[in-house]
Amino acid sequence: MTFHGNSRTVLAVDLDYFFAQCEQLRRADIKDKPVVVCVYSGRSKDSGVVSTCNYIARNFGVRSGIPITQAKKILSGNQAAVFLPIDREYYESISERIMAILRTHSTLWEQVSIDEAYLDLTPEANGDLDLAKEIGYKIKIEILEKENLTCSVGIGPNKLIAKMAADSVKPNGLTIVSSEMVRPFLDPMPVAKLVGIGPRTEQKLNELNIKRIGDLARHDENALIAEFGNNLGPHLKHFAMGIDEDPVQQRTTGQFSRIVTLKRNTSSLAFEVELNSLCKDISQKLETRGLRCKSVGIIAISSDLRTKNRSKTLDAPIFTAEEIEETAKGLFRSFFEEGETLVRRIGVKVSEFTTFERFKNDSVLTDFLA
Ligand code: TTP
Ligand code: MG
Numbered sequence: 421m422t423f424h425g426n427s428r429t430v431l432a433v434d435l436d437y438f439f440a441q442c443e444q445l446r447r448a449d450i451k452d453k454p455v456v457v458c459v460y461s462g463r464s465k466d467s468g469v470v471s472t473c474n475y476i477a478r479n480f481g482v483r484s485g486i487p488i489t490q491a492k493k494i495l496s497g498n499q500a501a502v503f504l505p506i507d508r509e510y511y512e513s514i515s516e517r518i519m520a521i522l523r524t525h526s527t528l529w530e531q532v533s534i535d536e537a538y539l540d541l542t543p544e545a546n547g548d549l550d551l552a553k554e555i556g557y558k559i560k561i562e563i564l565e566k567e568n569l570t571c572s573v574g575i576g577p578n579k580l581i582a583k584m585a586a587d588s589v590k591p592n593g594l595t596i597v598s599s600e601m602v603r604p605f606l607d608p609m610p611v612a613k614l615v616g617i618g619p620r621t622e623q624k625l626n627e628l629n630i631k632r633i634g635d636l637a638r639h640d641e642n643a644l645i646a647e648f649g650n651n652l653g654p655h656l657k658h659f660a661m662g663i664d665e666d667p668v669q670q671r672t673t674g675q676f677s678r679i680v681t682l683k684r685n686t687s688s689l690a691f692e693v694e695l696n697s698l699c700k701d702i703s704q705k706l707e708t709r710g711l712r713c714k715s716v717g718i719i720a721i722s723s724d725l726r727t728k729n730r731s732k733t734l735d736a737p738i739f740t741a742e743e744i745e746e747t748a749k750g751l752f753r754s755f756f757e758e759g760e761t762l763v764r765r766i767g768v769k770v771s772e773f774t775t776f777e778r779f780k781n782d783s784v785l786t787d788f789l790a
């Protein structure tokens with residue numbers, strides 16, 4: 421059923437000044453001010469770094485990763501400037517809703533960070549870039565209407581080009597780079613713009629008189645191998661040529677966990693409300709990412725701050741809050757039966773993921789559903 425040959429159509433989405441934009445959502449009064457989201461280290465009043473900032477602050481020269489003190493200096497003449505502490509949980513809840521929207525536009529998708537995802541639109545667009553552009557536009561409108569946030573979208577023949585297209589016009593961009601336009605698009609860019617090239621590689625390349633991505637694409641592969649080794653050398657050249665075979669694929673490794681502090685220490689299962697809410701959170705997270713889990717674990721942190729873990733591997737993958745809660749309850753019950761432990765914080769952890777697609781073909785589960 422492949423009418424599109426070997427060529428793919430990949431779409432990348434990246435939310436604009438994400439954490440700062442989230443803050444602006446709940447504070448109408450800061451919309452037109454420089455907004456800087458800070459990771460305070462707590463060592464002294466302003467020690468720490470800038471997480472991100474809105475484009476108004478960027479116009480003054482504030483950037484992700486600079487010290488908060490430096491950002492304050494840059495904006496010292498600006499009375500309106502707002503400095504806010506990072507609130508990751510709040511941004512994550514918004515991110516989860518956005519990822520759920522994205523997932524409705526393609527069966528093949530991959531979340532790469534809190535504000536970034538790829539969709540493989542090859543079957544949907546069938547080689548028609550105008551159609552892909554229309555989907556990109558729809559996605560932007562839907563995120564704006566439902567969540568009031570702007571994002572930048574890039575479309576290209578692979579993940580690398582889609583990502584670089586999205587980054588090339590920000591904020592609120594929609595950029596399409598066809599296969600024919602890949603080289604003209606990349607060639608004039610400074611090498612530092614190529615995904616994966618950090619300051620050290622940039623410096624080495626500059627020493628070889630490789631300044632632009634086009635220079636790198638044309639450079640002798642053996643010379644690159646001599647300088648960067650058998651892996652990185654060819655990889656750099658391929659990337660510079662716009663070649664990237666990496667499939668759009670939701671990763672299935674890792675784990676999620678959520679922990680809460682109980683109102684009262686307890687040595688029995690007297691925290692059903694808290695447990696229910698933890699399991700709902702986890703289930704939502706799984707669902708947003710199109711994952712099912714085959715292992716559920718509990719975390720019990722005692723009043724003397726010792727952490728204990730128990731987990732169970734299931735016969736078939738699950739994802740609903742009810743199923744996770746039932747397993748977690750069973751684990752907590754036997755945990756308390758083991759002995760008198762006074763618990764102060766509790767958590768639930770899920771791991772051993774399978775994707776939605778595999779889940780659908782999973783014979784164990786098909787039997788279960790039938
Ligand atoms: P990015 O997508 O890199 O940046 P951004 O969304 O703030 O801005 P842009 O419009 O250029 O996409 O990162 C997403 C979030 O990750 C960002 O809002 C804050 C966080 N982040 C950090 O905490 N530290 C960092 O150094 C960077 C780059 C991002
Ligand atoms: Mg972003």
Ligand code: MG
Pocket residue numbers: 434435533535536
């Ligand atoms: Mg990003």
